[in-house]
Amino acid sequence: MNYNGSPSEKPVPAGDLDRSHIGQTVSFQSNDFTVVFGTLAGIARTEAQVYLSLEGVGGGTHLKDEYDLPAGQDVYVQLDPLSSASKTLSEAERVIKEKFDEIKKNLKDREQKTESE
Template identity: 60%
Template sequence: MDYTGSQSEKVVTAGELGRTHIGQTISFQPNEFTVVFGKLAGIARTEAMVYLSLTGVAGGTHLKDEYDLPVNHDVYVPVDVITNAESTIKDLFGKVQENLRSGSHKGGERTDQV
């Protein structure tokens, strides 16, 4: 199995997880046979490892709610919709400005010089 997240998720390394991720539903593949989806309840870290505590995962025969991952292990978190929308709007605004500047001065005339 090779889990690569969904379209509504972005990849971060386990070492990048912090307080802002607490309470978010994350997903990751701790081994080659398992994909975990759960709400992040807590994070502890050392120089080499990140320890994740999840809610909503334990209770099944082989399910657990604590995982230890190397700091460089891929974890998938929800895409920040507001930041994504903001950057899209800025990109579009920049293109509109560029089009207005280049389209308003046809014929090689420059009106911005005195």
């Protein structure tokens, strides 16, 4: 298995995770056969390893709530909905402005055409 996250997630090397990521939903491949989805409860690290504690996944027969990952392994973090919305809004504003300018130009051209006739 080779998990690469989803379009609504961004990859972050496990070694770059910090306290700002606590409480965020993450996903990662813990071994060759398992993909883990959960909410970060805690992070600890050494130079080579990062230890992740997840909320709400422990207690099942096959579910662990603690994982150790190499510092360079990607952990997929949900995109920030506010910054994503802001980028989408900026793009929408640009498109609307272009359309508005195009309509304005067309009206001006029609007005000039009518005056010349």
